[in-house]
Amino acid sequence: MSEQQRPTAGPGQSGDGRKSGGAERGGPEPEPIRFFGTTWVRRDGGYGLRRAGVAVGSLALAAAGAVVLRFAFQGLETASVGPFVSTLVVVGIAVCSALAFRHTWAGFTGGPGPSAARAADSSGQGLLLIGFLGSLLAYFCRSLVEAPGEKRYRAEYEAARERYERRRGVRTGNPAARSGGQAAARKSGAKKRR
Helix, strand or coil, X not given: CCCCCCCCCCCCECCCCCECCCCCCCCCCCCCXXXXXXXXXXXXXXXXXXXXXXXXXXXXXXXXXXXXXXXXXXXXXXXXCCHHHHHHHHHHHHXXXXXXXXXXXXXXXXXXXXXXXXXXXXXXXXXXXXXXXXXXXXXXXXXXXXXXXXXHHHHHHHHHHHHHXXXXXXXXXXXXXXXXXXXXXXXXXXXXXX
């Protein structure tokens, strides 16, 4: 897309129309959250509707998943596998759902970092897949309070903004006034070179 064809961004928006949070002032950009983009920064752009949509959607998917699991249990009963196997399947799914809930919730509230999450996902991905009901319920519960993951992303964004402001504060001001000795040494060095 050429420069003439590219749409212009309004104040506070990136080129693709998303709110950028700190783009108009420079500095770090906020990370987008799934289903929310960067609307979580100022809680605008349909943030409340998106939260309601995530809550309703995750609860509806959890209900649909429970229906599917019920059909699976009926299949076990029809196969007459016995009470031990049926109990083992129910307990296994309950444990996997609890683990998936805990893992998903920890990711929302600032649990392990991205590399630790990737390692956990690769080793326990099967358990989390079986416990999909727990993940969906974690999405539902968290969306009642805020965007899922907003707490962690907001803490990271504010820390990045603070670091940026500190670095920016060091760079501003009159360079000659920073250290009189350094400025004088530079002037004398420049005179010697001439």
